Amino acid sequence: MNRADTIIAPATASGEAGIAIVRISGADSLSALLRFFKPSVKHPKLDSHRLYHGFLRDRSENVVDEVMAVYMAAPHTYTREDVVEIQCHGGQQIVKSILDLYQSIGLRLAEPGEFTYRAYMSGRLDLSQAEAVSRLIHAKTDSSRKLALKQMDGALSREIYSFTSQLKNILVLAEAWIDFPEEDLPAENIAEFFSVLTNIKSKIQIITNSYTCGRVLSEGASILLVGQPNAGKSSLLNALLGEDRAIVTDIPGTTRDFLEEGITIDGVPVSLVDTAGLRESRDLVEAEGIRRTEQKLALADLVLLVVDSSRPADDLDYSALDYCVGLPTFVVFTKMDKTIKRDLHCFKDFPSYEVSSKTGAGLDQLKSGISSFLMADYIENSETVLLTERRHYDALYGCLEPVNRALVSCCDTDSLELLAFDVREALYFLGQISGETTTEDILDDVFSGFCIGK
Template identity: 35%
Template structure:
């Protein structure tokens, strides 16, 4: 509840140097005074100024159980816009839990997931796109993904969208005056100016939409299926990308019988790797089930690394695999480059975005594969400091706004009249307001913050 004072551990679970328990709400200072006693008796928690710190002891029913630091933030100059106190105790689950329990006993309520950031949004400290960027920044694994989230947190997307809204609002004001008040002799819009404004808005939104997939890969990673015939080198490739022996590698065909999963960081991209069973005809029921799962994983993956044995001519299974990869984000890796080549890569080239000769036992191949993956997924061309869309909610709103702007252009070109153009511009503005959160319903806000962790 917005009016209550909330408490939660704001640091990850487990042992560490410190743990931070955060209080936010009108009674934060009063609650803190009941659980924290400054080492200097002359200092009073209730009188602490914002952006100051006190050293002291944490108490539970007047029993001191730890020592640490209290940081104070006065409303509205805090993360949430409310009075905030952050209590830093020694890291460890038992101490942090006891401090939270003491805060709850002193009058605080448990914080819900994302409640601190939700209050920051409701109190006007953050826009909705900035609030969404908070969780993206927390969950980012790669440097570029973190930079994209930080740019959104700094307002890059909000500024770009607000610029498009300003152009459309000025256009709509003129259109509304001309349509609604014909007796006032309002000058009709210059058709060239109308096309220029609508075209520019559509192009800006198009650019955001085109870069969405690559941005999502940088922020969230991508599921990657490693597929190929038995002994082509799939498990060796998994171990190369993982940097350690994650999968068992033997000369025996069919060693991998189930999907082996491993998350790795390949350059700026997190790959959720799935090493699959070798694709071949078999009467072994267990191996056949593994192969069925391999095909299923291939269909679901956002990236396919198809491994072929370069020391042997292409087989019927190789060609069948290549055909299954047609039209998919797939790279063919012709393995065993260190041996005499027997594989005719031209037979499979039409089905792949690129074909690379590699040796999955050599570290140098990792860099070659990383560069190819970045090129295929478009992550290498992204400016990590530019505005970008994050999540299906933002993408859906941008698509609706782009389509409405395109509809306004079509209405103007088709001679449907400026009233029809005005309706489309209204739709575009509504979609942009949905994107930035100005029109956000309670259900949308719930959806945004339900993926947050407790303490943030």
């Protein structure tokens, strides 16, 4: 991305709306605006951060649109460059005409995420905060919105900068003593190194342990409904959704492929996946559905093993149970509105819930159990940083290894060179999160996921 260009892009989604916003950023923002913007009230100049009414007129003085325009002078802008925003009517043709007008005088259409990229390059945001901008835009639940806002506000960044600052202090002292090998490193310095590294290790482990919960809150959890045919999986799916989405019949094998639907349970986004009944089948389509179910089991955040409580458990139930061994599983006994004939003994190793998809009995308890399991001991108002990005998790996990080695080196004053090497490696991993040591490939990958105009 060429940061010397002045760029332009729609900052609002395409389509028909009451208003749309066109954003311009770069050194020529103000002069470009004034080429076509004619304020209703004449001023010698446009004051920064004030909204002006006027008209956009093309080279032939034809009115393009009646607009409101604001000029924002650097550095008090999103990109820390001069920025202009034009509020126009929200028709697609109007926005296109404005873009064409300004591109005709040399402004370049922004690439996806380029405004945020410039904010990152100018130091207004670090890389983790820039990623949070994308998360915020794509947030589909209140929980994911709150997590993105915390990260944008710098919750993770402050932790990373704290670790970085402490490690740099250790590195400076270690390298100073390496330069003077005839001197012995004071024992109190070694003790301080060990204490700081131990504290950093502990905090990193707490943060990395939050990744599963953070990912679920941000991206959602996958819950797989499995069991033998006619156990009540599709009825349970419909009951949890509150609408009829899956076909329900008395004929075994109705569901032959995945049926996936999204809901929110106690603020947690959840994808419910109804699957083909687990059994031997000569039907090629049903058999393929069963094979796919087996593959998807290992990827689920939670498995609901659905068992018909109106009849004794049989070999098909036991076979389905075998698939769930070692996986996070709830046993859901369905058809509780009928005469109960189930056998609890074989399912005693798993949490169990009793429901009736017909009457709704037990559904609230099941939903509460799902929410509690997915959130573990997460408290909404907790100050603990929750990781939502796999990239951040990998970087912090990678940081732990050199920190552990550095702790070992602290016990041997003859290993200061190794200590310094390990601290540098730990700093490299932390820099992957903040962007200090990030490669161009990673930057391209991060910002390519943005929409044009942000």
